[in-house]
Amino acid sequence: MAGLVVAGLVGGGAGWLAGSSQDGGTVVGSSTSQGGGNLTVNDYNNATVVTAVAAQATPSVVTINVSSSSEAGTGSGVVFSKDGYIVTNTHVVTLDGDSSNGTITVTTSDGKIYPAKLVGTDPTVDLAVIKIDATDMKPITFADSSDLNVGDTAVAIGAPLGLSNTVTDGIVSTLSRSIQVTSSAPSEGGDSNEGGNGSSGGPFDFWGNGDNGSSSSANSTVSLPVIQTDASINPGNSGGALLDSKGKLIGVNVAIASASSSSDSTSQSGSIGVGFSIPSNLVKRVANEIKDNGAATHGLLGATVGDAAEDAKATQMGGLIKSVSSGGAAAKAGLQKGDVVTKIGSATVSDATDLTAQVRYFAGGAKTTITYIRGGETREANVTLGTYKG
Secondary structure (H helix, E strand, O other): OOEEEEEOEOOOOEEEEEEEEOOOOOOEEEOOOOOOOOOOOOOOOHOOOOHHHHHHHHHHEEEEEEEEEOOOEEEEEEEEEOOOOOEEEEHOOOOOOOOOOOOOEEEEOOOOOEEEEEEEEEEOOOOOEEEEEEOOOOOOOOOOOHHOOOOOOOOOEOOOHHHEEEEEEEEEEEEEEEEEOOOOOOOOOOOOOOOOOOOOOOEEEEEEOOOOOOOOOOOOOOEEEEEEEEOOOOOHHHHHOEOOOOOOOEEEEEEEEEOOOOOOOOOOOOOOOOOOEEEHHHHHHHHHHHHHHOOOEEEEOOOOEEEHHHHHOOOOEEEEEEEEEEOOHHHHHOOOOOOEEEEEEEEEOOHHHHHHHHHHHHOOOOEEEEEEEEEEEEEEEEOOEOOOOO
């Protein structure tokens, strides 16, 4: 794999699309629009679990179109309140960080189109909330992402390549994964305060409309805690739903790995079975904080960190504490330069990206436990995190 690409924005026309007829059959025809039609079920007796999940959740997933004076793109979103609040990715509503005031419209699964206003963005974890003027939306049901197991069913719904109401399925491949990507905020959102550079090979630019990370925030990176899935996710799925076998939200799709070179915008490849979603517990907290307060908070450790494996004498992977800030959370918890953090809460830490991402998972002021190695001895420390200001 050459890099990670955000599964985000794409322009252009559609080809042959499938819609539903009144007798439940499928009608195929040529169309220049990107609408997809309602979910079609032809044989209820032989419907699968995925069919049931799609029927349950499709009304809660929308297609988002964003346009500015110079470009446009399409992504997905998830309804989380009856009165029209929708969570999506920051990179969807900012056109990969190129615009802070684009025009946003939302198309529901039944083809209704609404103008939308931006409520707030959280570039630290690439989430945003928009609002449409509606009173009868079907909100998604959130699953508890801390109860997930590797191998659980994962169903993705969104608008890959602008093709709305597209359903794909797979499994949860890995939990507590962390990735590093370019910030999607036009002027903010990096991890410089934490100082982690992450594992080799990152960060990877956002991918959309062929601009290959040309946003003004291209030098700023964020570390995201994610669920890895092999459900097929493609550009346009960003902001869409990842669901469990009961149709509950387990994550919001955010990025995919690409086998093509991240510097070659002409060879943008699609899904290779390595997709990433922001866990539902984090989505629920951040979305509701933005809805209620206009912004969300995130934890701050108060330390610069690196990869423990970069030390030739290293015997354990983890996040290496390079320095601690006086009076910060790490210092108050007793962490010192040279400590190797291996867990934060229940999440395993294998490098600096993991440590930064898992710290950001928590709200500012949250209390948790850090497991670390000092002098070959494993220790634990209770920590009260500070508040990160992106």
